[in-house]
Amino acid sequence: MDRISYRNGPQASLGGVDVTLSLTPDEAVALGVELDMLVDYFDTAVWTLAMLRNGTNSRPREGESAEVTAGDFYTAINDLGGRLIPRLQGILDASVRRQAELGGSLGDLALAMDTTKSTAQSRRKAVLEGRDRPHRWETWAVTGGPQGRETCDACQKPALPSDPLVTIADDGRRIHRSHTQL
Numbered sequence: 001m002d003r004i005s006y007r008n009g010p011q012a013s014l015g016g017v018d019v020t021l022s023l024t025p026d027e028a029v030a031l032g033v034e035l036d037m038l039v040d041y042f043d044t045a046v047w048t049l050a051m052l053r054n055g056t057n058s059r060p061r062e063g064e065s066a067e068v069t070a071g072d073f074y075t076a077i078n079d080l081g082g083r084l085i086p087r088l089q090g091i092l093d094a095s096v097r098r099q100a101e102l103g104g105s106l107g108d109l110a111l112a113m114d115t116t117k118s119t120a121q122s123r124r125k126a127v128l129e130g131r132d133r134p135h136r137w138e139t140w141a142v143t144g145g146p147q148g149r150e151t152c153d154a155c156q157k158p159a160l161p162s163d164p165l166v167t168i169a170d171d172g173r174r175i176h177r178s179h180t181q182l
Contacts, residue, residue, distance in 0.1 A: 034145045041084035048076040090137025096127045097134065152176045 007018040021039075028035065051057055056066040099109060110120035127133060134142075143151065143158045150165055151158050153173040159165040165174040 030144070032144065038084075038087070041079045041087075044075060044079040045084065048073075048080065051076075086137045087140065090135070090139070090141040093127045093134065093138040094141040096124055097138070100124055100128060150174060152179070154179050 001022075003022050005020045005022070007013075007020075009015065012018040023031070023035075031038065047059060051068055051072065055068060057064075057068050057072050058066065060066050096109065099112075106117050106121050106124065109124060110117040113120050113123065115123075127138075152165060152175050154175040157176070159176070163176045163178045166177050166180060167174055168180075
């Protein structure tokens with residue numbers, strides 16, 4: 001099954017290309033209300049890239065020309081620099097941390113990062129041992145936004161589909177199922 005599909009030309013809503021990104025039910029639940037916001041930021045990235053390459057604003061406000069102005073880049077800078085990039089960095093940092101927790105090798109990390117093993121090691125070290133780690137956006141990547149996700153009372157990490165939280169009968173604490181199988 002294709003996770004990404006395209007409609008081109010006259011079949012597309014605006015005559016160019018419609019892109020459909022399909023999510024599983026678990027993915028949709030994990031992203032929750034933040035999905036619309038993230039898609040909006042991705043859309044800004046694509047629109048800005050097209051604007052930079054074409055030299056025109058394909059989405060001018062009503063009554064305005066397609067000429068690119070400094071003001072057109074307010075949304076780009078705000079959505080990308082202030083919102084999308086910090087979230088992407090959080091996702092990357094959380095991925096590096098989780099890869100290490102699961103026993104991933106530095107060689108595999110270097111290959112994934114398309115860099116040398118020593119550079120991958122220093123980047124992993126920055127994530128794992130940095131002063132302010134995990135930072136706000138790494139925490140966001142793992143626990144979610146405003147609604148967040150319930151965390152384990154033993155290790156403070158969020159519930160995962162592969163390791164859900166269970167209630168301990170004697171005191172009502174919620175911990176990962178894996179903690180009960182020691």
